[in-house]
Amino acid sequence: MTRVGVTGEFGLIARLASHIPPYADDVLEGIGDDVAVVRLGGGRILLLTCDIQVAGVHFLTDRITPYQLGHRVAAINLSDIGAKGGRPRHFLISLGLPADTEAEYLEALYDGLRAECQPFGVDVVGGNVSRLATLAIDAFLVGETEEAFLVTRAGARAGDLVLVTGDLGASRAGLALVLEPALQASVPEAAASAVLAAHLTPHPLVAEGQIIARTGVATAMLDVSDGLAADLGHICDQSRVGVRLHEALIPVSAAAAVVAAARDFTAHADAERGVGRAWPAGNDDPALGWALGGGEDFQLCFTIRPGGLETVRAALRARGCVATVIGEILPEGEGRWLRRRDGSDQPLAAGGWDHFGAG
């Protein structure tokens, strides 16, 4: 017998996937992607995703308001559909509730959920409530796209450029403030607000994902949820390619750098283990470690054919979104690397979040 604490999250998923028979022809992406991709016929594509938020695991009830939590639940799922270039459409919300949960808490959660859904025209069309010892919100989101504009994780090719929108590390810096409230006293208020917002109420780049997909130059895309290095690993696994990132090009959040500078990293080795392991490069540059390994920034990481850079940048500029080139796709046999500022190449370890801490 092997406990999931030993197989780890991704080992377990691989084992369970081996118990699923080959898919019917209409299933383009199944287990292993954050979003299942299914043909509806007539060139239409259905996108299916789910994400659970559990008190004490994904959030702390005394550090996030229910309204913020509703916003966060919606955003995490909306981001997954956006990263496929899709239009999010319909939520089902499954609530696991201790009997002493207050109805007013859940009403505020629904208000936050609704406010985040409204600009995207997304309806909450159903769900489920059950008793559960721990508060948990499991959200299922259905979206749509067209096969002609579908971008998966599997299309990157050697020579493609790797880009990321916005900047990285702010969500992980916000988590540091959530877990270590004392730290907040030594961080300027503007930086603290920025990183807390990035962590508690992230903004899903749905329109931006659609824009990128419709340029026709993107070959693979996902949202930065597990951590840039781990997420790029998913693209490399599924596209069967290698990658080289350039440390000097990674857009590290300025607010995250301010928080990192205020924090004594040597004192937090223990806390670090519980919330995702710091990426190795973080040893000498903590903010870079957060940018590479922190996750939950919900920026879009995507690859494009080398000739497509101006096309995609011009399309995103109209939306006020900046995308930065951070590396290039290599042939699979050439490996996965981070080129440091000193010109040396360091293996790109995933170092992202694993629910069962294995690996």
Add this chain to the structure above:
Amino acid sequence: MTRVGVTGEFGLIARLASHIPPYADDVLEGIGDDVAVVRLGGGRILLLTCDIQVAGVHFLTDRITPYQLGHRVAAINLSDIGAKGGRPRHFLISLGLPADTEAEYLEALYDGLRAECQPFGVDVVGGNVSRLATLAIDAFLVGETEEAFLVTRAGARAGDLVLVTGDLGASRAGLALVLEPALQASVPEAAASAVLAAHLTPHPLVAEGQIIARTGVATAMLDVSDGLAADLGHICDQSRVGVRLHEALIPVSAAAAVVAAARDFTAHADAERGVGRAWPAGNDDPALGWALGGGEDFQLCFTIRPGGLETVRAALRARGCVATVIGEILPEGEGRWLRRRDGSDQPLAAGGWDHFGAG
């Protein structure tokens, strides 16, 4: 502040629904139905449902094998899509796992899930794993149908006949054996096996639901999950009608009657409270109480125009399925009744399952 233990499951759902803005035109059924119904265009309809099974709430890990549990999780959701006359298509499975969960347990669960899905051509296309203190399996199922064949809960009209497939009460009798293993010694093995199978590995009537929907004579339909009386209450609420059931016509499971006869009901008042309250009529006929209030039989309860009886029976006969007329739909103002064998009318109390035990 009002705790969900006070609002109850259905009170909570009503409060949350009031926080959801009016739906877009493509949403035909939203919160309040077990299945959300959404227009896809071109007469196509998307059906969305979810159901969570939590250890200690919905099942006991030492009384159901993981293979059976996988079967049960699949069946409960397949039944919901079948009760809309739909074709189930794609599952997402969200697992909440204590860290000591064994991978082999989950593999067996997936094997049961797959075995139950295979005859229906349903694929498990994705999901999620998360740490959770309690084992929980949250399943999300997408199905399809055509608008021309859609049967909801809202179409019943005064004068319609009420029918139910198969017989009722076996699942609740199986639950009695699960909760009171000592009872098994006094029940003949054939009856014990039948009711345990009904409870642990129910059979979803997907083909039968499609057949009923395609006759064109059905005006409302659902699966018996909360309990016949409670489920008929949902049809009455959403169709704005009343109903009269006839006690003498209710098809009580013979195996359930055998288990009920072997059980001392006066000794189990406490146990009863935890697992759904016995329906009032059960005071003098426990097996009837289980048939009316037990739930989870996953038979189809539906209403038809009075001239359609032969049409629907002939269509079901070809499938080996028997449907029994158990009552008639009344105008809303005439109320909801059970006509007892002595000719008296007793109010049809719901008495079904409520997750937070209110009401």
